[in-house]
Amino acid sequence: MKSRTLIHLMLVNNKVNETISTALKPYxxxxxxxxxxxxxxxxxxxxxxxxxxxxxxxxKMSNTTRLVDKLLIKGFVYRSVCEENRRKIEITITEKGLKVLSDMDIVMQKTESELVEELTEQELQTLNSLLDKF
Structure with missing residues (x-):
């Protein structure tokens, strides 16, 4: 039973990741x-x-620098050197990044709703309670 449960969790994780990745692909x-x-x-x-x-x-990943570099190329973030500590890099979101994120929010809300559309509010609460135990 434990193996079956863990396999189910992995399958659901894969489905969620694939569905969200597909929704974000146009951006x-x-x-x-x-x-x-x-x-x-x-x-x-x-x-x-x-x-x-x-x-x-x-x-959690070690390639955060690479992620920021890709967002920088797209004009979604701005990177600067901290005035007080020259070794520290500061990252902020640009207006372009805020705009595209706002557009993505709409798509993500729809995608999230579709992913859980078969579950009732009570089932979602129960599932969240069970997952909190992990």
Whole structure:
């Protein structure tokens, strides 16, 4: 039973990742890049550094620098050297990044709703309670 449960979790994880990746594809943004943009938007006018981004990522990874570089090329983020600490890099979301993220939010809300459309509110609450135990 334990193996079956873990296999189900992995299959659901794959389906969710594939569905969200497909939804983000028209924007040329990966799920991880989308996550970075959301973190930066949540920072408001306060810049983030690579450590902050990595700590707040849903999926912890060591290639945060590469993710930021790709977003920089697209014009979605701005990177600068901190005035007080020249070794620290500060990252902020650009107006272009905010605009595309706003567009992606609409698509993501629709995608998320479609992913859980077969579940009732009560089932979602139960599932969340069970997953919290992990």
């Amino acid at each position: 040329g943004v990966s799920l991880q890049q989308f996550n970075v943009l959301r973190i930066l938007r949540g920072q408001g006018s306060t810049p983030a550094n690579l450590t902050t981004l990595n700590e707040r990522m849903v999926s």
